[in-house]
Amino acid sequence: MSLNYDRALEIYEPTLGLEVHVELNTNSKMFCGCATEFGAQPNTQTCPVCLGLPGSLPVVNERAIESTILIGLALNCSIAPFSRFARKNYFYPDMPKNFQTSQYDEPICVNGFLDVEVETDDGNEIFRVEIERVHMEEDTGKSLHVGGATGRIHGADYSLLDYNRAGIPLVEIVTKIVPNTGKYAPAVARGYVAALRDILRSLKVSDVKMEQGSLRCDVNLSLSKKGSGELGTRSETKNVNSLRSVERAVTGEIIRHANRLQSGEKIVQETRHFLEESGQTRPGRSKEQAEDYRYFPEPDLVPVVPDAKWIEELRNSLPEKPAERRKRLQQAWSVPDKEMSAMVNAELLDTVEQTVLLGADPTKARSWWLGEISRIANDKSVAPTELITVKDVAQIIELIAKGELTDKLARQVVEGVIAKEGEPSEVIAKRGLKVVSDDSELMKAIEAAIAATPETAQKVRDGNIPAAGALIGAVMKSTGGQADAARVRELLLKHLGQ
């Protein structure tokens, strides 16, 4: 009999560990001056250093060190007064030097933490995730295996190598083991990665695009029998590429481990790959055949010895913590929890804030960005902010507030701006979308509506106010929606003696 998730957690306690790799957004690579732009023609952003040509030498990118220290500080780490790079030696075709310049036993940031807020049965609860280390390293190149069924190196007809990514600065953030999360383990894992992503975004040190691989997560998981107090054998699921996948990977591994353990099998310490379609993992290479990386201090680089004063300057330059900012905005805008989360999940918090800063009402700004604009963006599979600017949205909201646009008209303006017909004012002019605010014109339309359905008008005269709705509707229809419904109602009722 196989165990489901809930049963599994009645018997076992999960322990998490998360390793996140972040590509920094520096203009140049970690150890050379090559550009780092994503998606360039293969092998156009290379030089003797990042190709590992004989005789070339690395030079550390100062900006990458600064970014890493900022990350460490934001994660409440201590910054090492002395840290070193080390060589991690192993052969792989897309790794030019056949060693990765990384940090090993002397990382630049150690002992931090990140608080993660998770929705539990008893309301929102904070889980503290302790950070073991934050260190710098370089990315490898990229292999494209052509032919064969799996797209993996085994069975491929040939492989193409692109070294543009080789040497891009990477920061690895490693947690200590995260115990006692119980059934919330998947949510804690997801929440941790999300919170980390927000922090990195607020620091402006990375694009943090999981889908492009600029933020990648390895999920370590083990189970121990409840009350046993012993850590189980862990599996490591590599390169999980979305928040949802992080959550699914943890859930999937809990179920897999529990069922193996329950049937008396052992957990193999190994790396596994996450399969997006099924939410399951499949085995990668076993740690028993794991390579000996033969780490030793990188002799081509001098130790990193950041000035204490500089570290303090960086500490003072840290932006407001995303979680605190969120609380502040939520209060200022009086947004319910659920909608705040929706805004954050849609990655529209910054956008809404900018719109509000341009004078828009927070509720309106939120509903336009998360409603109409997100809907269109979704249809087109693009980000809402790629369709329309914050300035245009703020202007449209302002016109509604002034009564110059109705919601219905405003939707057409948005549509026009997205269709690149120009700024809101141009779209209004071209499409003739101005609200009819001339009372005499409205009166003509009202009289026509009364003339068309005199019985209804009589009902209103007799005090049946809700009957006015039909007349108002007729007026709105005859004016092509360009009338202000409230004004029509006002004029109509007055005209009918109410």
Add this chain to the structure above:
Amino acid sequence: MSIRDNAWQMASALSNKEISAVELANQHYEQINAVDKDVHAFLYLDKEGALAQAQEVDKKRASGEKLSPLAGVPLALKDVMTQKDVPTTCGSKILENWRPPYDSTVVTKLKEAGVIILGKTNMDEFAMGSSTENSAYGPTHNPWDLTRIPGGSGGGSSASLAAFEAPLAIGTDTGGSIRQPAAVTGTVGVKPTYGGVSRYGLVAFSSSLDQAGPCARTVLDAALLHQVIAGFDPKDSTSINQVVPDVVAAAKKLDIKGMKIGVVKQLAGEGYQKGVENKFNEAIAELVKLGAEIIEVSCPNFEYALAAYYLIAPSECSSNLARFDSIRFGLRVGDDGVKSAEEVMNLSRQAGFGREVKRRIILGTYALSSGYYDAYYGSAQKVRTLIKQDFDNAFAKCDVLVSPTAPTTAFKIGEKSNDPLAMYLNDIATIPVNMAGIGGMSLPCGLAEEDKLPVGFQIMSPAMKDDRMYLVGGALEAALLAKWGKPILDFAPKLAGSK
């Protein structure tokens, strides 16, 4: 003007327009054509590039442009330094026909100074060896006796000087590869302070020990070349951002009165050839005559230097040489469309690396393995610290330290090629300098009585005090020249076809 002149004499003939750079380069190519079939100092001659460079210098000189002191003087470049579009093999099959797309910083500086690069010189594969016998392209022969080794790894550079194929050369020194060849060929070789000359473009053997430096026939010539190639390079993180000491002024000063010169007790005795010790002691006597004070110093940890070196250097080399995987450059063997990338890499490395290189890769891989790291690499690093302390203590008492450069004169080709340990012992006196990152020079101090072969005298100076070894070396050289009546190379037998 003769090709037997010193570089500074050639420089002054060029500057007085007694000879053009093109003529001077051509004279050297004639000599190379005449003798290199016997000496085999060169792996590649870039005649076209060199003459174009020489023409450029002549044109500039004719137009009255101010030129650097060595402009137009030819030079031989050790084949471990990259030179754009010129084959750089490191004496290895694995890099056969590889033409680097970039200049090493040393080459950039040489080109800027108008120094004419005649070609690339032979060496032990990847600079691993003390005899140049480990070159995949055949050994270099010592111009003093063609049946003997010219030292190594930079045997080609030093032999080219002794054979008058070039007045200047660039070497690299990881454990003595500049100084020991200088010693056994009767020439001068200097390993500058680690970080004094950029390593950018020097194909790494052991990154924490490698250092490029000048080779010449006189101390002053070496100083002039040192001045050209030294200095901070932002492309090399380990290069030192300080003013280069004025080594040329030091080489010219010739006054060492009152200087304290330490003789290292441990670098003498057992294993040192009698004639080597005699010539060394005679040179010490000259230094006393010049007014120097001789002090005996003890460096007890030097005893462990060789053992520690043969853990650190192979460890670093096992990692540095990993990039030779046949994928982006160099030899590729077995790529038949069926074998995997890994198989092709293995076959290529198997075919491309020689025995000594493989020996050191295996040794280094083992020394860095988990479970062995602390015992081997870790302990070796501790020894390194102790050696530095020995030097610090010694330099607290003296301005420079001295010793024989190599325990013996040039041995016969083939004599030690099957005995790696005997071969390694050649560097027993030079290795401590690399371990501590300080400066070391070798200059000739006479011919050993028993074999009439040159003996090298080593001068060691504290880090970034390279001027001190030039000061002592210049003065000693002048005294010995006066004593001998002619330069030491004039005692060498004439090579067939040589001018």
